[in-house]
Amino acid sequence: MASDQEALRKFLKGVVVRTQHFTHNTQYDNFLATITDLPPLNGHQEPTVSTVDFRMPGEQSTGRVSAYFNARHQRHYQANSTVFAVIIGGSTTFPADLLTIIPGQVIRNIKELPKGGIRDPRNNKTAIATRGRSLFHGPAAQGGAPEFEFGVGVEMLSVPVCLIETPKVRYRPRNPGGATRPFGNTAEPGVVQMQRAKYGSWDLRDMSFFRPAGEFNWTIIEYTLQGQDQPQCSMNEFNRFRNSLGAEMRRLGMPQQFVPLKVHKHQLPSANLPKHHEVEGLKDQFGIVRSSLENLPNTVHLLVVLLPQKDMELYSAIKRIGDQRLGLPTVCHVLTPEDDELKANSSPGFPANLSMKINLKADAKSVNQALAQxxxxxxxxxxxxxxxxxxxxxxxxxxxxxxxxxxxxxxxxxxxxxxxxxxxxxxxxxxxxxxxxxxxxxxxxxxxxxxxxxxxxxxxxxxxxxxxxxxxxxxxxxxxxxxxxxxxxxxxxxxxxxxxxxxxxxxxxxxxxxHTRLFAESGKEEKTDNIIGKGPDNRGRYNFNPMPGTMVKDVxxxxxxxxxxxxxxxxxxxxxxxxxxxxxxxxxxxxxxxxxxxxxxxxxxxxxxxxxxxxxxxxxxxxxxxxxxxxxxxxxxxxxxxxxxxxxxxxxxxxxxxxxxxxxxxxxxx
CATH class of the missing domain: 3.30.420.10 (Ribonuclease H-like superfamily/Ribonuclease H)
Structure with missing residues (x-):
């Protein structure tokens, strides 16, 4: 439940609303406000108007939100009302059903991919040419773009394209002197297959970094939230993450050594991470981060930090101390709640992705990949x-x-x-x-x-x-x-x-x-050339997007x-x-x-x-x-x-x- 409330809080935070509690002759006393938080649960499962207490306006006592609005604004909330309460303006508790969302606001939840942003290119092209054109012109004959002497063509512009040659991307072969996987009709050690590089994505099998970092020591710490019911990373999960990351760094040619710590878990001062306006909470949190990093052994050259949540204040504290005070490179990873515990990313490619960051942070001369020519x-x-x-x-x-x-x-x-x-x-x-x-x-x-x-x-x-x-x-x-x-x-x-x-x-x-977008002229696979493709080995999803290297320099x-x-x-x-x-x-x-x-x-x-x-x-x-x-x-x-x-x-x-x-x-x- 706590995770659901947190997700709802993040979704609503920053939404601008207008109050609707004044009616008739007093309706002009309604005002605009911004949702800033949800009330504390205080032992209840949900912050509803029938469970949340607040300091009643104009009085020194506290009372239920439902009781106050029933008495002052002629509402009829029942004792078991399911209407949520929210906090607006930083301190005012308000029933959610007495708030109207101002239209036209941008959803700032970056985890939700907007439908328009992931629309198939063919569908996007059709929508622009049909609904987009009519929207631009306006519904009335005299309205919209024609009123400003603007026009939109019936068809999209046809533009000539050039294809830039795909470069050879070089790593170090894992077995010097041996051949990597086929490169065209030949085998070229350490060079990414052209068929994969052509599509702008490749893996690091049989490869190690072009110039791995020199020998270094690293360790891991985890920050946890205060409270017995807060999920944490188990020791088994911690060891799995440490071993997989260490093995991947060795595979990629990085000579490193893990430094075990007596204490790798550090509890933050509260059950909820402090917000930017909670100055004392931020000071306490900064103190915990500073002491945990300053007490690391001098033999540690790089630190991996496991975080309970994605939070800019906590992240900034870690970077300020590591980058500015101690000169200690840090790599942060946000754990994910799963089965009542926090777990690290378990996808097969994640250790390699993290190793790329670590290699560049650990040494001033390290290089992950290079151009052969x-x-x-x-x-x-x-x-x-x-x-x-x-x-x-x-x-x-x-x-x-x-x-x-x-x-x-x-x-x-x-x-x-x-x-x-x-x-x-x-x-x-x-x-x-x-x-x-x-x-x-x-x-x-x-x-x-x-x-x-x-x-x-x-x-x-x-x-x-x-x-x-x-x-x-x-x-x-x-x-x-x-x-x-x-x-x-x-x-x-x-x-x-x-x-x-x-x-x-x-x-x-x-x-x-x-707002410039490039679309294939034909919506049929057989009528496209090398500009559009399915992917390596012709097995990818045919999505009609231009290939890497597509250049337009005319029209x-x-x-x-x-x-x-x-x-x-x-x-x-x-x-x-x-x-x-x-x-x-x-x-x-x-x-x-x-x-x-x-x-x-x-x-x-x-x-x-x-x-x-x-x-x-x-x-x-x-x-x-x-x-x-x-x-x-x-x-x-x-x-x-x-x-x-x-x-x-x-x-x-x-x-x-x-x-x-x-x-x-x-x-x-x-």
């Missing part, structure tokens, strides 16, 4: 930068993150900074312009890092800017790109810049939030030869979502096709996946690093008090992003 743009001397910005609301400070490849194309080092949000006035409204103000300083730091690792400066810069919309391209060109150039001039020296020897730079915006592009749509990931469910890459600056001499090829090849090198990703890893990693940085400054982003945070009131805010020296060169954020 690099396109020209990714050759020796190329430094890749990924830039992203994250913020909670438009009035708050931002965290800007930049990831750079210092050696090879797989390992990215992180630099973050904070800045005040700068607002532009557009159509009379204040809107964020999202520019990275401290970009010059960040690029200088990473260029110096490249020189420290390689003994020389890069020959070219490839910059992927994430998080921008079409209306922000000009800002990026006018404000951000000159800062990148200034950083290059500062590090290379003014004399080179003035003599026209500035290294070539290509600046590419990766746009994910758009739906800007027409200036500087942008393209690219699908790098095979969508297994739903409709594939191409990424729109826009080249804002290019002095490298590489063509749009060569840039697209390099971008597609990079999508095969995402470190925590044995498959391709939909956007270039440099941009993906920048997004992950920005999210991790928010964990460190969460008290500013999700403040317990109302009001806008003023950075001038907290001079230590910049220091809150500092990473422990032991982790600065590792991919701790992945």
């Amino acid at each position: 690099k396109p020209g743009m990714l050759g020796e001397g190329t430094m890749i930068l990924g830039i992203d910005v994250t913020h909670a609301v438009s009035q708050q400070s931002w965290v800007a993150s930049m990831l750079t490849s210092l050696s090879g194309l797989q390992v990215y080092k992180r630099t973050s900074s904070t800045q005040e949000n700068e607002l532009d006035t557009i159509d009379g409204k204040k809107k964020s312009n999202e520019q990275v103000v401290l970009l010059q300083k960040m690029v200088v730091e990473r260029l110096e890092g490249y020189r420290a690792v390689n003994g020389k400066l890069p020959l070219r810069l490839v910059v992927y800017r994430d998080g921008l919309s079409e209306g922000q391209f000009e800002m990026c060109k006018i404000h951000e790109f000159p800062r990148i150039e200034a950083a290059v001039d500062e590090v290379f020296g003014r004399q080179e810049s003035q003599s026209g020897k500035r290294i070539p730079i290509v600046l590419i915006c990766a746009v994910k939030r758009h 739906i592009t800007y027409g200036e030869g500087q942008d393209f749509f690219l699908i790098s990931q095979k969508a297994l469910i739903g409709t594939a979502h191409p990424t729109h890459y826009v080249i804002l600056h290019n002095t490298t001499g590489f063509s749009r096709d060569e840039i697209a090829q390099a971008t597609h090849h990079l999508c095969f090198l995402f470190g925590r996946s044995s498959g391709t990703v939909s956007v270039c890893p440099a941009a993906y990693y920048a997004d992950l690093a920005a999210d991790r940085a928010r964990c460190y400054v969460r008290k500013f982003y999700v403040s317990a008090a109302r009001g806008t945070w003023d950075p001038n009131c907290d001079q230590n805010h910049e220091l809150n992003l500092a990473i422990h020296p032991r982790l600065r060169e590792k991919m701790f954020y992945i």
Whole structure:
């Protein structure tokens, strides 16, 4: 029952409602509110109006919700009423049947896949061409799009596509000198079968990591909720998880040793995890996490943490202590309730997926997979930068993150900074312009890092800017790109810049939030070519999504030869979502096709996946690093008090992003 109540609480939290308890002449006294919680059960199975007590408005005493609303608002709740009570506005208990949900709200439960998001491509195509078109035009002859002189064609645009060659993805063969599974008509040790790589997904059988982490020690701790009835991970389940993970790491070539602990379970201060506004509860929880991590043996180099629930406050506490205070890489896994206990993920591929993260966090030089052959743009001397910005609301400070490849194309080092949000006035409204103000300083730091690792400066810069919309391209060109150039001039020296020897730079915006979709022209299997496929060995589900490597560079592009749509990931469910890459600056001499090829090849090198990703890893990693940085400054982003945070009131805010020296060169954020 407790788990059902928790699921209901999460589903209702944040829903905006209007009260309906005032009627007739007083109906205008009804008000808008937000559901924030469910009342405590207090020994009852369900929080109904007939079982929940609350402090009655205007009185010092408490009473039943049903009794109060029966007396004050002429309700007729019975003693055994099944109407639930909810908490609105943070403190007011209210009958659920006296609340009306405001329509048009977005369901924020990410665990529920929306039907539109997983619609078969053929059905989606039909819906857009029929219901979508009529909706756009409006029900009346004079309404909708025609009123604004907009029109929609009867048929979708037919666009030419190009197929980018699938790269060879290399691991280490498990038996050096021996052959792996067939690779076309030959056997090439350590290289993923082309038939599998073509579909953007492969397994690691007969493979080990390209460059495994050096020898390290690891251990596991579990956090439990307070209370005798709280489910926990049994010792048998703990040992099963430990053994399967250790065996998989050994199979993948990682020389590691498990460190047993006298106590691996640590009880959190309460039966319910504290929310962001419960300051004292958060302090107690932080203290438990800090003491449990600080008391680990000095011989532990990496920690796996088992969590009772998915909770951002608990996760942030672990990352702040591990990343910033102790320099201890941490990998968190949320246990799942099953048969009155908590269990780890038992799917066959899970230990390998977790091992990918561990390998990259345990060593600054570890690499999971590599390209057997690099396109020209990714050759020796190329430094890749990924830039992203994250913020909670438009009035708050931002965290800007930049990831750079210092050696090879797989390992990215992180630099973050904070800045005040700068607002532009557009159509009379204040809107964020999202520019990275401290970009010059960040690029200088990473260029110096490249020189420290390689003994020389890069020959070219490839910059992927994430998080921008079409209306922000000009800002990026006018404000951000000159800062990148200034950083290059500062590090290379003014004399080179003035003599026209500035290294070539290509600046590419990766746009994910758009509404362009690509569909097969034919809905019949026999009329499709290599652009659409069933999957490896022709045994997969034929879902009519484009294959990885499908590129469109005409008809739906800007027409200036500087942008393209690219699908790098095979969508297994739903409709594939191409990424729109826009080249804002290019002095490298590489063509749009060569840039697209390099971008597609990079999508095969995402470190925590044995498959391709939909956007270039440099941009993906920048997004992950920005999210991790928010964990460190969460008290500013999700403040317990109302009001806008003023950075001038907290001079230590910049220091809150500092990473422990032991982790600065590792991919701790992945």
